[in-house]
Amino acid sequence: MTITIMSGKGGAGKTTLSVSLALELAERGKHTLLVDLDVEEPNTGIFIDKQGDKRLEASVMQPVWNSALCSHCGKCTSLCQFHALVKLPDGVMIFPDLCHSCYACSDLCPVGALPMKPARIGEIVRYTAGNHLLFIEGILDVGQEISSVLVRQTRDIALSEDVEIRIFDAPPGTACAAREALNRSDLVIVVTEPTPFGLHDADLALKLSRASGKKTLLVVNRADGEFPEMEAFLKKENITVTATFPWIRELSQSYSEGKLDPKGFPGFYASLQTLAETILNSPEGAR
Incomplete structure (x- = not known):
């Protein structure tokens, strides 16, 4: 019970x-x-x-930006419904507090530049x-x-x-x-x-x-x-x-x-x- x-x-x-x-x-x-x-x-x-x-x-699983792979296409920022990613002139900024670990950015990135990795939140x-x-x-x-x-x-x-x-x-x-x-x-x-x-x-x-x-x-x-x-x-x-x-x-x-x-x-x-x-x-x- x-x-x-x-x-x-x-x-x-x-x-x-x-x-x-x-x-x-x-x-x-x-x-x-x-x-x-x-x-x-x-x-x-x-x-x-x-x-x-x-x-x-x-x-929780959160994306980590790989600058060597990124093509700066901006697809990840347009896909994120929680605005956890922002495209900058020289890369992508990630806001962990806004991320919902939905994997959309990671799974749909055409070059695999946003692998998901565990990030500690507590114990x-x-x-x-x-x-x-x-x-x-x-x-x-x-x-x-x-x-x-x-x-x-x-x-x-x-x-x-x-x-x-x-x-x-x-x-x-x-x-x-x-x-x-x-x-x-x-x-x-x-x-x-x-x-x-x-x-x-x-x-x-x-x-x-x-x-x-x-x-x-x-x-x-x-x-x-x-x-x-x-x-x-x-x-x-x-x-x-x-x-x-x-x-x-x-x-x-x-x-x-x-x-x-x-x-x-x-x-x-x-x-x-x-x-x-x-x-x-x-x-x-x-x-």
Whole structure:
């Protein structure tokens, strides 16, 4: 079973929930893999007691201009739909950040002056994190912009692991990287908070998940008293809240110190157990 935990915005609590759920399921004897797909700012590993790292370089294929072969015909620049190539009087300039590795310039160059070669974009790291728990994170190199490619590569490596449950801590938002995170999931959990901003972005996340045909659960984090807008939102979306996690100042303080102990906060832990039971009793969880 593969679960993607996402939110329409950063700071809603998806990492808190991802780590807590992974720890809970592993403690219940489920062979669990926690994956940090927020490759631009991975921080899930801060809260995991991990060891024994195994690193794999992540790369993409990009063209390299061969001046000795180039006939300066300009065909490559006219073919590139992403404007990653510019013809200059004395050669061709390549903009790696715009390249989508489509191979059009390389395959269609009449003289073979643009061979494709691997270019590093980051790394994927695998750890052991205790009994029944593994952890994988993708780390995008500073200055790189093509995060969705590394998200996809990290996701695919995670899918090759022989485990019972995979939990993807998705990038915030609903752009390409988030779409890659949920693309191969069996279940999507959208985390929101009872604020106008939180509901607005949860609406976007729900639309993305539903458009992808995924079974979707909604979780409310940092609940603190009544919030009428939430009831109106639930009615409009025709969705019920699977679990509600209370606002606990001490938990937030512990999180800011790089510590996360779900059992140390009874109200939070009770909601976590409710969510875990819902997942394990679902058709996907019973596989």
